[in-house]
Each structure stands twice: as structure tokens, then as C-alpha cells.
Amino acid sequence: MVVRVSQLTKEFKRGNTSFFAVKNAGLSVYPGDFVSIIGRSGSGKTTLLNLIAGLLKPTSGSIEIGGKDIASFNDAEASRYRNAIIGYVPQGQSLLANLTVLDNVRLPFYFFRREGDVTKKAMTLLEQVGIPHLAHMYPRQLSGGEMRRVAIARALINDPAVLLADEPTSDLDVQTTAEMMKLFREISMNGTAVLMVTHDLEAIHEEARIFRMEAGVLTGQA
Helix, strand or coil: CCEEEEEEEEEEEECCEEEEEEEEEEEEECCCCEEEEECCCCCCHHHHHHHHCCCCCCCEEEEEECCEEHHHCCHHHHHHHHHHHEEEECCCCCCCCCCCHHHHHHHHHHHHCCCCCHHHHHHHHHHHCCCHHHCCCCHHHCCHHHHHHHHHHHHHCCCCCEEEEECCCCCCCHHHHHHHHHHHHHHHHCCCEEEEEECCHHHCCCCCEEEEEECCEEECCC
16 A cells, blocks of 8 residues: 555634634555545645645644654655655646756756656656657746656656646646546656546546545545
8 A cells, every 4th residue: 555544624713713724634555556636726625635745734644655643754864755755746837947857857966866767757857748859948948747857757757656736737638638647657667656636527537536525534435
């Protein structure tokens, strides 16, 4: 098992009021799994993904990734573990504008201080996502779909056990969305678990395990 979420809750407070963005969520993700969580805007799905990514601290519950409860980590520990075992594709445009495609992909490798030929590995990943010819271009020269592919390659550079993707098909046309789903399926078939959240039911690959999130509550297959 790659990810195990148990009784996970996240409460936010605003002044004298509070609300639960995630309520007692439970989820298991296995090697090679392709899991999609569907929900409308404000349903809590992005909060859940950020909790699993270690970007937010839960109010209660546990998040085991690779057998370790990251909910108990401090910020520095969570950051190191996230770089080692989690690949994260955030919503929207997340590339650094002053770096080339190749440099954007290589960047997390340097943060983790791993050894090996990072350029060769980055080029292999760019080939995997279908854009090796764009290696020396800059984000401003890319389409939305191309930028998303670069973000996926960057998320895979440290060989994560799980790839998390937040609304990866937002603002993409139908054809590019289908290509993106095919790519995620190929990644999962290579052994990396894929967990994505989306509001778009039509974007979901037919082989994905599908869950629904509404008002912070995660339920079984949609």
C-alpha cells in the first residue's frame, strides 16, 4: 500500500466560526493504482489532496505514505519526505518562467541532492510525456497542455511512489484532456500510483477507481 488515509479531518476557523473541509475521510491507494476523486468546487477535494501531500496539517486522523504517518511530521520532515516519495502536480500554471523546460524538470532533483545523470533522466521523462523537442523552450512559449506535461515530468523526476494531481485537465480541450488521461494511465501501469482530483466527470479514465467528495465527505465509487 502506498497511501493510507484513516479518519482524516481538517477544520478551518474564521473568527468565531469554523467549518470542516474534510470529514473523517478514509482512502487506500496501492502501487500502480489510478484513483480519481470527483467533486464540485469547494467540496474539499483539493484540501484532501494537500493534506496527503503534506502541505496542510490535519486536525485529526492519520496519513500513511510508504508506511510512515506524515501527519506527525514537522514542516522540515514533511518537506524531505514529500520530495522523496510524492510527486505533486498543482492546479494551474506552476512552472518557473525564467527556467527552460529542461531546467524546470531538473529542479526538484537538485533540491533532493540525488546522484546520477539528471539531464539524461529529465530528457527520458520529457520523452515519456511526449515533448522532448520542447526541452530548451520557456513556459511562455508553451500551450496549456504542454505546460501540464512539463509539470508531470517534473513531478516524476525523483521516482515518487505516488503522483498527486489537482485538476490536471482544467482549461484543456477535449483532445488534450484525453491525452492527459492516457498519460496518467501509462504512468500508473509503470508502477507509480496516481491520485487525481477533478470536477470533470468526463475527464475520468474508464479504468480509474472513482470516488466522490461532497461537503468534505469522501464516499465510495461514484
